[in-house]
Amino acid sequence: MLEIQQVTKKYGRDVVAVDDVSLQLKSGVVGLIGHNGAGKTTLMQMIATLVKPSAGQILFNGIDIVRKPDAMRRRLGYLPQDFGVYPHLSALEFLQYFAALKGVNDPARIRRLLEMVNLHEHAQRIAATFSGGMRQRLGIAQALLNDPDILIVDEPTAGLDPEERLRFRHLLSEIGFEKLVIVSTHIVSDIESMADQIAVMRDGRLIAFETPDAILQKARGQVWQASVDADQYTTLCNRTQVLHAQRQGQVVTLRMAQTQAPCDGAHAVEPSLEEALMTSRYLKQKLAA
């Protein structure tokens, strides 16, 4: 469906935002993760035809979208991380406007989408008065207007309350049954529950593209748990990568990333996806050092 071939994006001469990234994506949910400045947003903007690559090709169903961006735009749903709404438009009018821009002549679909994102009771309200969560839901309705083949969402759950976040994850998972959904996020728990594959970016490069299970499998035996006192805790902090620490009275319960048992009494535990990713990163850095 979507083929990214050796894509590079440079700003000026020195800044390489995305460096020689290649990916082949089919339907399903792809989680794109990485630290701030890793190049996630730039990569997504290139896929969304907002930014042109400095080198490489992006093919959608075999069509080069840099040369023919409209081929992509007609089948694209895009929800950027930071977007606004027009000040005087109701939610319904906002969707009607974008439906017209996307050439969607189906009033019933707008109603269905409003119901799907649970905004049907607020359809006549001015969208600028919406809360962050409501606005985000309006954004996803906007992105789904043209029943896209590719849905790109950047940090979709930022600012949502736990209930809305859960609904959102569920919605994206459902869409991912038939379509390609690319989700960029810092919140690993979001993609843990819905992503079929995870692309990890660092310093503009794609360093991993695997299933969540494969990432977890690699981290097994490298995440340890131990309960220590305050002095031992300080020593361990200097020696190992502490992933999690919780103090209860005089005892500190730690989870650490290490290839071997970091201290007496430490036992290997089943890592979470977040811990697996942190462990992978820490151990690679250690190896490089």
Add this chain to the structure above:
Amino acid sequence: MNTAIIGAVVLNEVRMRTRRLSSLIAVLIVVAIAWVMVADPAGGHSLISINHARALYNSTALALGSSVLASFLLGLGSFYLVRGRTREDLRHGVGAILATTPAGNATFLFARWLGGVLYLCVLVLALMATMIVLQLVRGEAAVEPLVFLQMYGLMLLPTIFFAASIAVLCDAFAPLMGKLGDVLYFILWIGQFSAMPSAVEKSSVSMGWIAGIDISGLATMAHRLKHVFHSDGFNIGGAGFDRALPPIVLSDFWTWEMVATRLLCAMLALLPLLPATLLFHRFSPDRVKGRAAGSGRIAALFAWLNRILRPATVVVRPLFALAARVPGVAGQTLADLALTLISSPIAVVALPLLMLAGTFADQSSKSGGLSGVLVAGIACWGILISDLGVRDYQSATEPLTAAAPGGASRRYLRHLMVAAILGLMFSATVLLRWLLANPFGALTLVTGVFALASVASLLGRSTRTGRTFLALFLFGLYLSLQVKDVQWFDVVGFNGASTAASVGAQLLVGLIACAAGALLVQRKANT
């Protein structure tokens, strides 16, 4: 007042403003204007002529002529250059952070004012430097930098103080943060010239109380020239002169009384800072809100009117459904047209009223009648479209509309087309009647609307604000209403002075602006 806070705010203001491309453009424009205004006497024109004799190009004459013209232009432009910082703070999310700092309202606003004044002083210094260079090139006496400093300081500082004060007031008081503040300042700017005729007509040495409120200094200058030369026959700015007459040497222009009144003007120009401090919203979400700031908060008069008139937009809402049925660019343009009208219910109400007035207006009447309807229609239209090209940027919907078919390039052209279509809608009845009775007038109107729409789109795209176009548009409108016999100012033809050359020129301007805007968008997409 805390001087450390003032210093930090002022430094930040100067840094932010001087690092913008628009600042460089403003300096270059100032330099270009300075170069144009000092005509070479060998060509038969001079900066100042008095009783048909030209003024010798010494420092006093050059400083006087350039400061008078600068006061006129800077008085208008400086407000639009310095205003809008609060809105910027809100849009970038730093408003709430600033509000929670210990900086008091008076300290913060004074520092903002000072930052604006310093920035405008940089422009004045650029003008002064250019004039000094010009004196070295075309001058006829030794350069006296102190004369320039004295003239610019006394003439321009009150103007700068006033513009910066009103800008701070408009930024501090939520209802004035949007177009309402822009239009009000323009009215204020025109209003100050109303004192000029009576001041010039005064035969006494002193101008009296009028000098104290003559912020621009133009009336003071006119009165002084009349008193010194016992004549009304003076001309400033590229005037012709009689070569047979010996040049006049200007010197020792200022009297102590004039200096005192200019200082009084400078003090009076600070007065708007008082209500600004009292009315400052301090980024309170109750009074201003994020991205919507200045674009129609509840308190704003426009927003209130828009809310009252919102039911009127029911007539344009079906346009969305129609737009969805029309394929391609036409459908998208229709959607943008609907969005523009729904966002401005005042326009939806004004349109049929203008059409009605245009239908029954007297075509033969020069001052009122059909021309008057056209002036009203074009004024409403210019204000409406001033921020059309920056609407998506200001409401942060740019990435959404850029991902729609056609992308950012088509969006730019769409906005241009919507601006032009609205122009034709606002002048529809006039256009139809002129097509029958005055075809050349109709041609002028169409090309004028196209040129203005293109310039509005280009300026919106390049400056990311609607204020640049709005200031130029209102200034141009004012000029065309005052100078009715100059073809170049009759852009949409309501003076009947346009010629084939002027129509051709505005068509060319429109095409160049259109191409430049499209190139800008394309370049941005490629980087």
